[in-house]
């Protein structure tokens with residue numbers, strides 16, 4: 282069984298300071314993390330392989346990458362193959378629609394996939410389209426935001442949340458399953474694999490391949506629809522608003538503020 | 548009943564909806580437990596504003612089983628037309644049956660803009676529809692506006708949960724799909740005099756590929772680590788009664804934490820200590836009960852979006868970084884707050 286895991290990276294928000302009044306973003310520490318939701322997807326793939334040795338895990342990127350570090354991290358953790366995608370200058374602005382076409386073609390070149398796993402939402406822009414656009418292109422069923430993934434008798438079973446309850450759902454393979462951040466904790470890399478993949482020695486180093494997207498899709502398929510027009514900043518926080526009045530009035534004011542802030546949360 | 552737009556269009560004499568090739572601003576309604584999700588009405592309000600600037604109609608699509616009665620509310624909220632796909636096969640959200648209806652409808656009607664709520668339904672359907680139609684999609688928008696010359700709709704997307712926003716559009720792609728964040732747009736006034744006749748849509752039942760096997764017996768989701776908790780209630784020495792703090796946290800659906808003082812008092816464990824030498828947090832709401840707030844604590848809550856501080860000392864350093872300051876004894880205020888919040 283071939284499991285394709287689609288992984289992305291994101292600037293560590295801890296290294297970023299947003300100055301609202303100046304309308305600027307300062308990057309103090311340029312460190313990339315594996316997208317938190319994609320971490321769950323990679324761990325799900327590794328657990329499927331723990332249960333069944335014959336599972337082959339192939340890591341593909343969810344977008345254009347500046348370098349192959351993300352894929353090395355996936356290999357260090359147990360992926361069998363990873364494909365670093367490069368292309369003409371325009372590929373750098375590939376959006377999810379472009380990547381759906383590119384990844385569908387890459388999967389075809391791999392000889393197909395039984396299961397495609399990826400995150401349900403990116404940490405930075407919150408978009409959850411990539412996996413489902415890919416499912417549409419491949420014509421696969423989709424299971425969105427699975428907390429747990431198992432495979433049995435040619436079908437994938439997943440635990441999903443409906444309201445406050447958790448349900449088990451199933452779909453025949455091949456299928457696309459997305460996972461939320463925090464569903465599964467990604468394991469640490471194996472020390473030997475990590476060293477070898479970074480030193481570029483041994484079998485594991487050969488598992489990192491580089492494909493050119495122009496060999497996968499036509500030039501027209503590489504033009505993105507998504508256009509970033511600008512940035513907007515929320516107003517500066519109004520700090521230090523004091524609540525006046527009797528204890529009852531204070532409690533009422535705080536309760537009202539909490540209701541508004543907690544209700545409108547993510 | 549004729550809408551204002553109908554009258555305007557009739558006066559102009561030439562432009563008809565047919566001549567414009569369908570188009571329109573569409574909203575796919577989200578029916579939850581037999582009623583419209585609030586975000587659907589918010590989306591109708593947003594669609595109305597866009598449509599008025601575009602010189603277009605607002606259409607709503609209702610999918611479900613026994614949902615026809617909800618059309619009246621969609622008209623009241625501002626829809627000019629409502630398409631109703633009412634069929635037992637649509638009783639619960641299933642990808643393939645829902646997609647079959649929408650794909651046929653949109654192929655015939657060629658919408659210019661389509662809004663979904665950023666709900667479970669919108670998350671499932673919008674990307675599939677966008678990919679199927681060659682449309683552009685921007686998810687989780689909190690604001691929408693229009694470039695009238697190119698009829699391009701721009702959406703504001705929160706980045707890192709709202710630290711800042713990116714303004715995004717898909718100028719070349721049609722339809723332009725968006726999922727709108729619940730609570731981000733105001734709910735429109737329901738005009739009781741606004742009425743219309745819903746149009747039924749034929750439904751060819753299709754089976755969903757995902758089968759529901761039943762409740763996930765024995766499954767419990769992994770605990771959210773304090774660092775990623777969306778709501779935190781933290782206690783300090785001046786909280787007085789820690790049991791009350793825990794009760795407040797439970798009422799708010801929050802995780803319990805504390806500062807070093809709370810740890811010294813034995814109220815919280817090391818993994819719950821908010822401090823740059825302990826856990827750094829970034830919740831939507833951080834409610835500090837009786838925390839003075841030293842440098843190490845205050846630095847650890849820098850990422851919090853909204854900080855409420857309750858402390859008797861007006862000079863407590865936490866008041867300098869808090870958004871809402873309550874200068875009072877927590878023992879007096881917290882029980883009242885519990886009551887007020889639960890009311």
Ligand SMILES: Cc1cc2nc3c(=O)[nH]c(=O)nc-3n(C[C@H](O)[C@H](O)[C@H](O)COP(=O)(O)OP(=O)(O)OC[C@H]3O[C@@H](n4cnc5c(N)ncnc54)[C@H](O)[C@@H]3O)c2cc1C
Pocket residue numbers: 313314315317350354470475476479
């Ligand atoms: C022997 C060796 C050789 C190496 N050689 C190289 C080299 O040549 N070039 C190179 O660039 N790197 C090298 N590295 C480093 C390597 O690339 C990775 O940076 C390192 O393995 C961490 O990878 P990671 O997958 O754990 O990163 P990630 O898992 O993405 O995370 C990085 C850190 O952020 C934390 N984190 C991730 N997500 C979250 C979240 N949502 N919330 C909070 N915290 C989070 C993680 O716990 C981790 O501490 C080497 C490492 C070793 C051990």
Ligand SMILES: Nc1ncnc2c1ncn2[C@@H]1O[C@H](COP(=O)(O)O)[C@@H](O)[C@H]1O
Pocket residue numbers: 476479480
């Ligand atoms: N933790 C690390 N983070 C980043 N780069 C590293 C790390 N450890 C080693 N490297 C680099 O990886 C390469 C191989 O290192 P070594 O295994 O020490 O021979 C060298 O270029 C090191 O600088």
